[in-house]
Amino acid sequence: MAQEIVKPDREDVVIAEEIGRVGVITINRPNQLNVISGKVGAGRAFSAGGDLKMFYDGRKTRDSCLEATYRMYWLCYHIHTYKKPLVALVHGMSMGGGASLMTPMRFSVVTENTVFSTPETLIGFHPDCGFSYMLSRLPGRLGEYLGLTGARLKGKEVVAAGLATHIVPSQKLVELEKRLLSLNSGDENAIESVIKEFSTDFEIQENSILNKMSIINECFSKDTVEEILMSFIREGRKQTLSECLKKEFRISNNILRRTISNDFYEGIRAIVISKDNSPKWWPTTLDEVKDEQLNLIFKNFEQHLELQISENNEHRFRSIIFNFSYMISSLYIYIISIKSSIPK
Template sequence: MYPAGKVIYSCHHSFPVVSSRLRSVFRLQRIQSHMMSSHADPEVLLEKVGRAGVITLNRPKVLNALNFTMIRQIYPQLKVCKKPFEHCFSSSRIKAGQKKAGHMIRLMDSVFLFVTLVLLHLQGVGLSVHGQFRVATEKTLFAMPETAIGLFPDVGGGYFLPRLQGKLGLFLALTGFRLKGRDVQRAGLATHFVESKKIQDLEEELVDMKSPSAEDVARVLDSYQEISTFSFVYRVFLSPPIRLFSSSSVEGIMQNLKADGSEFAKKQAETLSKMSPMSMKITYKQLKAGATLSLQEVLVMEYRLSQACMRGCDFYEGVRALLVDKDHNPKWNPSTLEEVSDHSVDQCFSSLGEKDLTF
């Protein structure tokens, strides 16, 4: 079971100051009492700790995946602050769906607009990757597995993935490959790596800061930073094999992989053969377009894509095969890359007119 995800932010309002040790004890008692209660647990716990507001995501059994109700509770808390976040700790996993897509996307935009943002226990993406500071531990797991369920890398994936080195972002987006621990930082998805046993001390030091600047936060984070010269990402993904993902089409990538014949190439070709052909082509176009767009422009694009996926059939089939029936045998439609026309892909990116997302 994962611990409750946490968002800690500094507001303009002055709150009573509580000692670090007592704060930790009181918060732990409150969380434990909530988790052990016989009635339905609240999914979001809201607290005031010193000068900081604390939002605790309380759905550990589902890795703190945000649902529509949680988003509606969190978003107003961010809006009431009269100056930007100073600290933010998060371990949520987010996916956009038809009902909550617009609210989720606006939440991503709010996170991005805050100047100084610290995220700890980087388990998910939406409340993590758009922050100025992002802290990973050896327990961190990063993946964008959406093409396996007929979707696309959402929560701003079209913005941050094409900005990774080489074709690493495209590789992660198409294959859903999992990055762990230090590799998350080496790939550029986290800005710092801190051992999990030091996270509580780091959290307390950050919360105790009175009026921290970006430089102050960076100085504290750097003091906890663990340096390592070894990296699986640098050794494998940024070496020759990743060049196999340099092509003008998804079909070209598949041809590169099959022609190469290495174990790496065979494994990736096998993985891609299981993904939704429509999703892979949407994702390819999404990342190509997103490389030159602002985050808000990308979020508008992704809202359009979310609605297109809701109108299609692959998303429902992917969820059925992987999450409901769990037979892991989705029947994609179209079933091959060649059957997915450029026109059908382009339609997914079309304006929704009056129904388009606005900020």
């Protein structure tokens, strides 16, 4: 019989549980759409990404968010390289940093209500948390398109693009979760077999952006002023995961330090704080951006603050972020490692 799922009645930002032989981690900030803060779902979103207000509030203190950023990048690396099966059940919005938790898992299950996006450029930031690695491996120039425009993909499109593995009707997620929790095996074939029982075949709609790949490939392969921006993703095609994460971490913190401009904080002000949706960028046009300024964004951080990712297998798969005893226990699987509350 499928095991009943006990939803903890707690206010913890991160809820960690062992249910049978399964580890379950829940980002529990439903009222904030599960945005990821320094402590890092429940509610109507998987995760709307990083806590932008946290970054904005710390803008006047140098490196106030460095630790939170560092931990997030470490978490992304562990999710990519973790040995045991990971499953994400993704209902609702999955954007930016939140999407980076979903995409690399062995099994990412979305629904018809899932919305995927990497909208960082809309607030003067860059696709981070491993997306220079993931977007660069999408078909054609789709990665450049998603990274630069922040365009949204819906459930079927997310799977068709290769950013999730299965789509399941939202009304079936509760039963799927119960079945996964009842498994007494960490065998990937057994996990996939259960998910396939609930998943559905699909066709993307005629007006889907994925049916316009020839246009995307044509537009985003040009040598234009924007080429320097696109090279960020294209370069990722030739880099390892750790190289991409180290590069992104350096860029992120140089932006947070306002190395060449205040655009990131201005973007947050316009979209999140004042909500006037009218950011006042500086420089105001791409023509005004000098190569010397861009070089500063890629400039090496102080060595002791660089992202330290060990390539040693003994250290590689053990979490140094969260003190969850079962992360190195004999549990078979981590079926739902990061999830949202599922609609009844």
